[in-house]
Amino acid sequence: MAFSTSISHTCRILSSNALATHHYKHKRKIHVPFKCPCLDPLHCSPVCRLGFISQWGRKDSSKVAFSASVTDISVEKSMEKVHLRKGDLWSVHKFGGTCVGSSERIKNVAEIITNDDSERKLVVVSAMSKVTDMMYDLIQKAQSRDDSYLSALDAVLDKHRLTAFDLFEQHDLTIFLDQLHHDINNLKAMLRAIYIAGHATESFTDFVVGHGELWSAQMLATLVRQKEQNCDWMDTRDVLIVNPTSSDQVDPDLLESERRLEKWFSKNPSKIIIATGFIASTPQNIPTTLKRDGSDFSAAIMGALLRARQVTIWTDVDGIYSADPRKVSEAVILRTLSYQEAWELSYFGANVLHPRTIIPVMQYDIPIVIRNIFNLSEPGTVICQPSATENEEGQRLDSLVKGFATIDNLALVNVEGTGMAGVPGTASAIFGAVKDVGANVIMISQASSEHSVCFAVPEKEVKAVAEALQSRFRQALDAGRLSQVAVIRNCSILAAVGKKMASTPGVSATLFNALAKASINVRAIAQGCSEYNITVVLKREDCIRALRAVHSRFYLSRTTIAMGIIGPGLIGATLLDQLRDQAAVLKEEFKIDLRVMGITGSKTMLLSDVGIDLSMWRDLLREKGEVADLERFAQHVHGNHFIPNTVLVDCTADSNVASCYYNWLRKGIHMITPNKRANSGPLDQYLRLRTLQRQSYTHYFYEATVGAGLPIISTLRGLLETGDKILRIEGIFSGTLSYLFNNFVCGRAFSEVVAEAKQAGYTEPDPRDDLSGTDVARKVIILARESGLKMELSDIPVQSLVPEPLRAIASADEFMQQLPQFDEELSKERQDAEDAGEVLRYVGVVDALNQKGQVELRRYKKDHPFAQLAGSDNIIAFTTTRYKEQPLIIRGPGAGAQVTAGGIFSDILRLASYLGAPS
Ligand code: ADP
Ligand code: ASP
Ligand code: MG
16 A cells, blocks of 8 residues: 555656646746647647646646736636546557567657647557566566566666667656656565565555556657657556456456546646556555556556547557467458457457457447557558448358467366256356356356366466365265366367357358368367357367468468479479469469479478478479478378368379378378379279279379370260260370371381480380380270279280380390381381271270270271371270260370370369369
C-alpha cells in the first residue's frame, strides 16, 4: 500500500512539471487574442476548445500562479465543464514492446503519432522489448537470494539511461534521469526487502514489473511533447481499476475506471495522451497488472472507456496470420476476422493479441486493427463484427477455416470409470476440485457414454490437479466406481478456428484427414458448441508437424504437389527443365503448385524442405548432393507434411526402382513413370500393383511407357471406359526401328542405315537393344494388359533383328563391324517386298480376339498408313468394335527426350486435375 502511494506521487513529479510548462504557455496566451493550438483549427472540435480553456482551470495552483480574474469563469466552474467527450473523436493506438525497443524506434512512434493530427489519440505503450522479462527476472533473482539481481537492475537502468541520452537533451534529459534514478533507488530497496524475505507477494511483483511501462510512456510523452505541446502522459494505475479473478486474470471495473478517467481528463484535457499499458490498480488502489502481454487488453479497455472510433494495435508483423508465422512459413495474412474468431485464435495461442482484448471493444462495436509499424504500406488485419452479407457468403472451406493456433506445455487429465455414468454432480465435483487448486482448464471433452471426462490443464498445474482429484475421489477409486485419474504429460493443443466451421460438413473430415496423412495420433477432441473451433490434443513433439499439415490442407492450393524425380538422366533432366519453364504459368493460371522436393540419381541425391530452385538444380545436385538412398529419398519427399500430395516420378529404366512402386503407392504416394519395367514384369506383380492402386485411391500414370508423348494409353483407356471393345492393336512402337525401315530403301544396306542411325543418336548405345525387339515386346505387353489380357512377356514371340551369331558378341563396336556380313538376307526380303509393291515394317501386334501378341517384321502395301511414315515416327492403329472398318490411328514422333518428358509432364498435369485442379 505504502509503495502504491509513493509511486503515484513520484510519477506525478514529471507530470506536474509538464503541466507547469502548459500553464505557463497558456497563461501567456490569455493576454493575446485566443488562438487555438489545434493543428486543424477549421475542424477544431468543441472538446478540443474546451480542453484548452480548461487548462486554465487546473487546480495545480501550487506551481503556477494565475489570476482567475482574467475570465468570468471561476476555476471550480471551468473544471465542471471539462468533461470527457467520447466517441469517434478518439482513436486508441497501442505500441508493443518491439515498436519502442530502441531510441530510434521510439522516435519513429512519436513521428507516427504526431504526423496525423486529425483526431484525439490515446496511445497505450508497452515496456521496451525484453524489459518486462528483465523485471520478472529481478524478482526471481531477489527471491532466490541471488545477488546478481543488483547487476541485473543496473542493466535495466543502463538500457533506459542510454535510450534517454539518445532521445533528449538538457532539460528533458535531466527530468527523465532524475525520475529514473529515483525509481531505480526505490526498486533497489524493494528488491532488497524481497531478497531478505526470500519471497515476493503478487502485488510486490506487479509493482516492480510495471516500471517498464512507466519509463517507456514517459520517454515517449516527452518526445511527442517536443512536437505537440498538447500531450500528457497517464499512469494508468490512476485510472484503470481491475479486480483480480485468478492468478493470471483480472476483470476491469469499467464503471469505476470511467469515473476515474473523467476525473483524470478534467485535470489533463490533452489532445494526445500517452498511457502506460499493462498496469492498473485494484479498487483498493494497490498496483497490479493485466498480466503478461496485457497491454493489448489495456488498449481495448481504454478504447471502450472512450468509445473510440478504432483501436490500432501496432506490432512487428503485418497482421494476424492464418498460423504463427514463426512456425508455418506459408501462413497468410487474414484481412478480416470477426471478434469471435480473433478471440478463439488468441485464446488458443496466437499471441499476437491478448485474448481478452476483444471483450471490452466488442460491446461497442469498436474495430481493432493490427498493423505493422515496420511496414506501413500493409493495411493489416481488421477485427470487427462481420457484416450481414459476409454471413451469407458461400460456404467455401477456405472461408470457413480462418486460422490455426497451438498451445504447448499442457497435460491431459482423464477421469474414468463406469461409476460416473448417470451420476449427477460428477462433473461439478471434478471441476470443483480443479478450481480449488486454482488450475486453468483449457479444454474439456467428455465421451457421450459419460464413462470418462478428460480435460487439459497447463503442465505446471497438473500435479496439484491430480492430487486434488485423487483425494476428492478417494472413496470412488477405492470402491472401483472410478477406475483411474490418469495424467498424460507432454501434450499440446491445436485449434482450428473459423466461422461456423464446426457445423459445416466436410471441414472436420478434412482436418482429421490431414492429421491422419501426417501420421499424427489425436488424443482428445473438443468441438465447441459455438461452432467456431475444433480443438485437438496431440503429443507435443507432433505439434508443429500437425500445424503445418492442417494449415497446408486448408491454405495451400489443393493441387500443391511435392515431387521427387528419380533419374536425372536425359529424360529426367529434360523434364526438370520443362518444369522450370512452366511452373509459374501453372501456378498462376491453373493453381497447380508443383514443388520438386528431391532429385536422386543412382549415386547422389538432392533434398529440399521447401522446393528445389529448378533454375540451378544441376549445380545444386553437384554441390549439395548427398549419398543417394532411395528409401530416405521417398520418405523425405512424402514426409514433408505441409504439402498435401506427393508424387514420385521414375525416369529410370531400372527394375529395382520399379519394384518399390507397390510400397510407395501403399503409403499414398502417387507414381508417374516412363519406365516399362513394372508393367511388363511378372503378371502377378503387375496385377497386385494395379489392384492396390485402385483400392488405395492413389494414382499411377505411365503414358510415356508407350509412344513417348503420344496419347496412346489414354486413348486406349478412353475406348475401354466408354464400352468399346478392342479387337486388335497394331503399330510401329519403336522410333529407332521406324527410322531404320523408313530409310532402308533401294540401294542401301541395312547395316549402313543402322550405322547412320547410331551416328545420329537415334539408337541405344548398343543398337542390339533396339534390334532385339524386347523393348517393342514390352510395349506390346503393356497394351495387351491394359486391354485386359492376362499375358506374360514370354507369351509374345519376338522376331529379333540381331543375327544369331552376333548376339553373344561383347562390344557394340564389334557388333557394328560384323553386321554388314548379314546384310544380304534383309536386302533380299526388302527386294521381295518391293517387287510385290510392299514395304517392310517392324511392328508389334496385340491380337485381343485371339489373346495373342507378336513382334515381327511385316510387309505392308505401299498405300498402307504404316508405309507412309517418315523419320522416327510411331504409328498405332486401334481396331475396335466402333472403329472396325477404319482403325483409329495415332501417329507422331514416339521417341526423344523432349517428347518423352512432355508425356511425363502431361501425366503430372493429369494427376493435378484428378486432385482437383481447375480445367
Ligand atoms: P508486441 O510486443 O507488439 O505485443 P507480441 O510479440 O506480443 O508483440 O506479438 C507479435 C508476435 O506474435 C509476432 O511477432 C508473431 O511472431 C507472433 N504470432 C503468433 N501467432 C501469430 C499469428 N497467428 N499471427 C501473427 N503473429 C503471430
Ligand atoms: N510489457 C508487458 C509484457 O511484456 C505487457 C505487454 O507488452 O503487453 O508482458
Ligand atoms: Mg503482445
